[in-house]
Structure formats: C-alpha cells, structure tokens
Amino acid sequence: MRLSGRFGRYGGCYVPEILVPALEQLEAAFLDAQVDPAFVTELDGLLANYAGRPTPLTRCRNLPSNIYLKREDLLHGGAHKTNQVLGQGLLAQRMGKRRLIAETGAGQHGVATAMVGALLGFETVVYMGAEDVERQKLNVFRMELMGARVVPVESGGRTLKDAINEALRDWSASFETTHYLLGTAAGPHPFPTMVREFQRVIGREARSQIIEQLGRLPDAVVACVGGGSNAIGLFADFLDDAVRLIGVEAAGKGLDGEEHGATLLRGTAGTLHGAETYVLQDADGQIADTWSVSAGLDYPAVGPQHAHLKDSGRAFYVGATDAEALAAFKALAEGEGILCAFESAHALAHALKLAEAEPESAILVGLSGRGDKDVAHAQGLLA
Amino acid sequence: MTRYSAMFERLAARREGAFGAFLMLGDPDLETSAGLLHAVVAAGADMVEVGIPFSDPVADGPVVQAAARRALDAGVRVDDCFALIAGFRARHPDVPLGILTYANLVVARTGFMRNAAEAGADSLLIADVPALEAERFGLEMAQAGIEPVLIAAANTPDATLERIAKLSKAYTYCVSRAGITGTHSAGEFDARLIRRLKDAGAPPPVFGFGISESQHVRSAIEAGAAGVICGSAVINCVSNRGDVAAFIGKLKDSTRNESVTQ
Numbered sequence: 203m204r205l206s207g208r209f210g211r212y213g214g215c216y217v218p219e220i221l222v223p224a225l226e227q228l229e230a231a232f233l234d235a236q237v238d239p240a241f242v243t244e245l246d247g248l249l250a251n252y253a254g255r256p257t258p259l260t261r262c263r264n265l266p267s268n269i270y271l272k273r274e275d276l277l278h279g280g281a282h283k284t285n286q287v288l289g290q291g292l293l294a295q296r297m298g299k300r301r302l303i304a305e306t307g308a309g310q311h312g313v314a315t316a317m318v319g320a321l322l323g324f325e326t327v328v329y330m331g332a333e334d335v336e337r338q339k340l341n342v343f344r345m346e347l348m349g350a351r352v353v354p355v356e357s358g359g360r361t362l363k364d365a366i367n368e369a370l371r372d373w374s375a376s377f378e379t380t381h382y383l384l385g386t387a388a389g390p391h392p393f394p395t396m397v398r399e400f401q402r403v404i405g406r407e408a409r410s411q412i413i414e415q416l417g418r419l420p421d422a423v424v425a426c427v428g429g430g431s432n433a434i435g436l437f438a439d440f441l442d443d444a445v446r447l448i449g450v451e452a453a454g455k456g457l458d459g460e461e462h463g464a465t466l467l468r469g470t471a472g473t474l475h476g477a478e479t480y481v482l483q484d485a486d487g488q489i490a491d492t493w494s495v496s497a498g499l500d501y502p503a504v505g506p507q508h509a510h511l512k513d514s515g516r517a518f519y520v521g522a523t524d525a526e527a528l529a530a531f532k533a534l535a536e537g538e539g540i541l542c543a544f545e546s547a548h549a550l551a552h553a554l555k556l557a558e559a560e561p562e563s564a565i566l567v568g569l570s571g572r573g574d575k576d577v578a579h580a581q582g583l584l585a
Numbered sequence: 586m587t588r589y590s591a592m593f594e595r596l597a598a599r600r601e602g603a604f605g606a607f608l609m610l611g612d613p614d615l616e617t618s619a620g621l622l623h624a625v626v627a628a629g630a631d632m633v634e635v636g637i638p639f640s641d642p643v644a645d646g647p648v649v650q651a652a653a654r655r656a657l658d659a660g661v662r663v664d665d666c667f668a669l670i671a672g673f674r675a676r677h678p679d680v681p682l683g684i685l686t687y688a689n690l691v692v693a694r695t696g697f698m699r700n701a702a703e704a705g706a707d708s709l710l711i712a713d714v715p716a717l718e719a720e721r722f723g724l725e726m727a728q729a730g731i732e733p734v735l736i737a738a739a740n741t742p743d744a745t746l747e748r749i750a751k752l753s754k755a756y757t758y759c760v761s762r763a764g765i766t767g768t769h770s771a772g773e774f775d776a777r778l779i780r781r782l783k784d785a786g787a788p789p790p791v792f793g794f795g796i797s798e799s800q801h802v803r804s805a806i807e808a809g810a811a812g813v814i815c816g817s818a819v820i821n822c823v824s825n826r827g828d829v830a831a832f833i834g835k836l837k838d839s840t841r842n843e844s845v846t847q
C-alpha cells in the first residue's frame with residue numbers, strides 16, 4: 203500500500219489475505235486516476251452532465267433563515283450516493299473489471315450501483331438482506347429495471363451488515379474480474395479515503411456557495427452519519443476552517459435503550475468489515491443489532507475517519523431520535539416544500555435545535571437525499 | 586519443542602502428512618462440542634483447529650457460518666470456548682490445537698490471547714488480519730505464549746510471503762484458489778506456492794480450503810504440503826449425522842499416500 207490508510211488509531215486493512223492484492227490494485231488505480239487529467243475530466247463531465255452538479259445551496263425561508271441546505275436530494279438518483287458510484291465505476295473500467303458487486307440496505311446504494319452499471323456497461327450484482335428485499339420491493343424493482351441482479355442474503359440478521367459480509371465473500375472469489383463498489387466511507391483501506399475524495403465535491407461546492415451567498419464561512423456544518431460518506435464529503439473541505447463540524451447519528455427509539463444506530467455515541471473501539479473503528483458490540487465482541495427509522499443510518503460500525511474526528515475533538519457527534527427526525531421531515535415539507543430522506547431529516551432535526559439556540563449562527567446542513575423512498579413509510583407513521 | 590513441531594517431526598519420520606480437523610466450538614452445544622473434539626482425535630486427526638464463533642464471519646462459507654450461528658444461538662460465549670479448549674487439553678496433552686477466529690473478538694476482550702494460551706491453545710489465526718496488519722498481533726501473541734498463524738494464497742506476492750515467514754510460527758495456512766471456506770469442489774493445490782513458501786523460509790505449509798475427499802488430501806500432500814485441514818466437510822458430516830470416525834479415518838489414511846515417500 204502507498205498510503206497508511208490510518209486515521210489516528212482507526213482504519214487499516216482488516217481483510218483476509220486473499221483480498222489484499224485486490225485492495226492494493228484499487229489503491230494504485232485510485233491514486234493514479236487522481237492525477238490523470240483524462241480521468242478527472244471524464245468524472246467531472248459525468249457529474250455535471252449526467253448527475254446534475256453543482257447542486258444548489260438553498261437558504262430556508264420559513265424554517266429559521268439561518269439554515270442553509272446543501273441540496274444533494276436534487277442529484278440524479280436522488281442522493282449523494284451518485285457522486286461516488288460514478289467515481290468508482292470509472293475506476294472499475296480503468297482496472298479492466300467487467301462486473302460490479304455492491305451491498306445495499308434499503309436499496310439506495312444498490313440503485314445507484316445499478317445506475318452506474320447500466321451507464322458504463324457492467325454486469326451488476328447487488329447483495330441485499332432478505333429482510334430488506336421484503337421491505338423494499340420497489341427499490342428491488344428499480345435495480346432490476348436497470349439491469350442489476352439482486353441477491354437476497356439469508357444469513358445473520360438478513361440486513362445491511364449481512365449483505366456486506368456476503369459481498370466480501372463474493373469478492374474473495376471474484377476480484378480478478380469484479381470490483382466491489384462499497385457504498386460508504388467505511389470498510390478497509392482504500393475505501394474510506396477514496397469514497398471521501400469522491401464525496402468531497404459536496405463540501406467544496408457548499409463552501410464556495412455559502413461564501414458567495416453570505417460573504418463568510420458558516421458557523422456550523424451539520425450532516426447525518428450512518429457509514430458516514432455524506433458527512434465526510436461535506437466536512438472534508440471545512441476541516442482546516444474554524445467551523446464546528448457536527449455529525450448526527452440515529453438515536454432510534456432513544457440512546458438509553460438498545461434500539462438505535464448511534465455507533466460513535468454508544469459504541470466502543472473494534473474491528474468490523476475491514477476497519478478498526480467504533481462498533482456496537484457486546485462484551486465478547488459479537489456485533490449488535492441496530493435500529494433506526496432510516497435504513498441508511500442502521501449500521502453497527504462507522505467510517506474510521508469519523509472515529510478519529512470524534513476522538514480528536516475536531517468533530518462533535520450527537521443523536522436525533524426517530525421521532526425528532528420525523529418531526530423535522532414534516533417541518534421541511536410544510537415550511538419549504540421539500541421532501542427529504544429520513545436520513546437527512548436527522549441532520550435537519552439537530553440543525554433546527556441549533557438554529558433556535560443560536561439565531562446569529564449560520565448553519566449549513568447536508569440534505570443528503572430526497573424523501574420519495576420514505577413517503578409510504580411516512581404515511582404510515584404520520585397518519 | 587512445541588506441540589506443532591513435535592507433530593511435524595514425528596509425522597515426517599513416518600513419511601506422513603498431518604491431518605487437521607476443524608470444528609466450531611460450541612456447535613451445536615457445549616457438551617456435543619466437547620465430545621466431537623475428542624472424537625476427531627480418536628478417529629485419527631493429528632491436529633485440531635477450532636473456530637471461536639463470531640457474528641460476522643466474512644472469510645467463511647455457508648457451512649462454517651451456519652455452525653457459528655448454531656453455537657451463538659445456543660448462547661455460547663468466548664469463555665465457554667476457552668473452557669472447551671482446557672477440557673480438550675487435559676485429555677490430549679500432546680495434540681496441537683489452533684484457534685481460528687476474527688479480529689473483533691480478539692481485541693474486544695482484554696486477555697484473549699493469554700486466556701487462550703492458558704487454556705492450552707497452541708496457535709491463533711485471525712482470519713481478517715493479513716500480514717500487512719499482523720505485526721502488532723504477533724507481538725502480543727509472543728508475550729502471551731501463543732503462536733501466530735498467517736494465511737498465504739496463490740495470489741500473495743513474494744514480499745508478503747517473506748513477511749509471513751518472519752511473523753508466523755506453527756504452520757502456514759495455505760489457500761490455493763480464491764474464495765471462502767468450504768466452497769471449492771475440486772482439489773487443486775498449488776505446488777508453486779509451496780516452493781515459494783519454502784524459499785521464503787515460512788513455517789510448514791498446510792492446505793486449508795477445499796479439502797473434502799481422499800483425492801484432495803493426496804493431491805495436497807503430493808504438491809508438497811506438510812498437512813491439510815478439513816473444515817466444512819467435517820462439519821457437514823457431523824450435522825448430517827454421518828460416521829465422523831470413518832470419514833476422518835479415511836482422509837487420514839490418504840495422508841499416508843505412497844507418493845509421500847518419494
């Protein structure tokens with residue numbers, strides 16, 4: 203490996219030996235592509251003309267007007283996921299791979315991978331927990347419409363973490379022809395670094411947009427954290443600024459119980475899916491089951507850079523409960539005419555509290571995805 | 586002399602390969618598991634490799650995953666596994682026993698390695714710790730008195746094999762083809778990997794994935810392996826209520842292939 207892949211004590215490359223050469227190949231392809239003008243031009247072209255970048259920065263009119271929304275919900279595909287699947291898709295082409303595999307929870311990353319598979323001409327296989335396949339039939343159909351094959355995973359709890367296990371198993375046997383298009387800034391090196399770099403565009407745009415609109419940097423930047431890719435993408439260009447960075451985890455039914463996905467707030471150091479990071483686990487080290495109203499935050503580990511940002515004190519992490527997120531979802535719909543994803547509603551829930559406590563502060567919120575996928579669920583919960 | 590080196594020396598003198606049986610500790614329950622550990626040795630296994638069940642075993646195929654799930658569902662804890670190992674050690678003072686498990690279990694619990702060594706385990710293979718990350722674990726294992734085992738695969742570059750040689754003891758767990766445990770049908774064993782490991786000065790090569798028939802055992806030994814470990818096929822035999830003694834006896838016989846004498 204050319205980079206250390208470490209963020210303080212976190213990160214690393216904890217995979218079976220057989221996968222190390224595949225990760226070394228990926229790191230080399232990524233680092234070479236970063237400085238290859240042809241790659242950069244092609245990716246920028248796709249981001250602009252296929253995905254619809256730059257995305258707007260919207261200042262709230264009826265919610266507190268010191269809240270600025272970075273509108274990744276308006277990206278093609280409906281979420282920030284598109285930024286990095288395009289990057290990894292082009293890398294897979296560059297490495298001569300013919301097949302993409304991916305894991306998905308509720309289906310958002312699976313849909314994004316199916317999209318890039320169709321666009322760039324890959325055979326695409328998406329692993330999805332059997333439980334999630336049942337709950338998210340529409341997203342399964344979306345993936346199939348774009349030519350992907352969805353494989354229900356019956357092992358373990360039959361949800362996201364089991365889908366990642368299965369994708370890693372597939373990759374152990376298929377890496378010569380297959381790229382594992384991991385969906386977030388977690389997993390073994392080089393994924394956390396690579397996914398951050400492909401998502402960095404969110405913060406880069408937002409930083410210059412808010413300077414243009416407001417004439418200065420924001421006081422706080424707020425994003426939801428599941429695996430942590432949209433948050434790290436938004437934070438990356440603000441790391442050296444005197445700006446508070448706040449990650450919002452899923453507090454689920456409450457942080458005092460066990461039904462949440464608050465890995466950084468309630469987890470302890472461990473090793474899962476290839477990285478040393480915070481993990482929700484029991485005293486033996488068995489991985490815990492998680493809960494959140496939003497599938498995208500329902501994950502028992504977190505990207506290793508967030509673990510380091512927490513320990514170093516550079517970023518703060520807080521929780522928003524299911525109920526708080528749902529209230530923010532509703533407030534945004536009523537106040538601004540925007541339906542956001544339940545994940546993004548967690549960030550907004552905290553921003554609303556902050557905006558009230560600090561009316562003079564400018565608060566930048568990552569609105570990571572649109573809410574179409576959650577509308578039916580919301581109907582059930584709000585009725 | 587360690588239990589492993591004594592075993593390899595004794596078998597080499599008899600021109601035999603080592604036969605290792607893999608079992609998941611606590612599968613399907615503690616009592617049955619204790620009986621099986623003894624049964625595989627009585628049936629001819631020269632060494633025993635045991636899994637400590639982990640909730641998210643990414644290097645394991647369906648058979649070993651299911652075994653871990655059964656053990657966890659039965660409420661088996663890491664301490665129970667050490668107790669099983671201690672029971673085995675009291676009954677079989679000379680048979681090498683190695684642990685295969687995952688990093689999160691080793692790190693989550695202070696004293697994992699010391700407890701494993703005290704229970705009588707000889708080696709520890711952490712499936713998701715490649716040579717790249719193994720140094721820190723190796724130092725802790727040396728302090729605790731347990732031997733590190735690392736995996737070498739056909740696609741592992743020479744520089745990594747040299748690192749494996751430096752960092753590991755006991756034996757080298759060899760994988761000849763890509764994949765996870767229990768998913769290889771045909772026995773294909775890479776004599777080139779064995780030669781490269783010997784050149785690097787690595788501990789004795791033992792093939793681990795894809796051993797389910799006598800022919801596989803013979804091919805592995807012919808390719809130059811010091812032994813084989815049979816996992817999924819043993820677990821399958823147990824869970825299908827097959828004749829474990831006969832199955833292991835047959836595979837052990839295949840380590841006495843006449844080609845070994847050449």
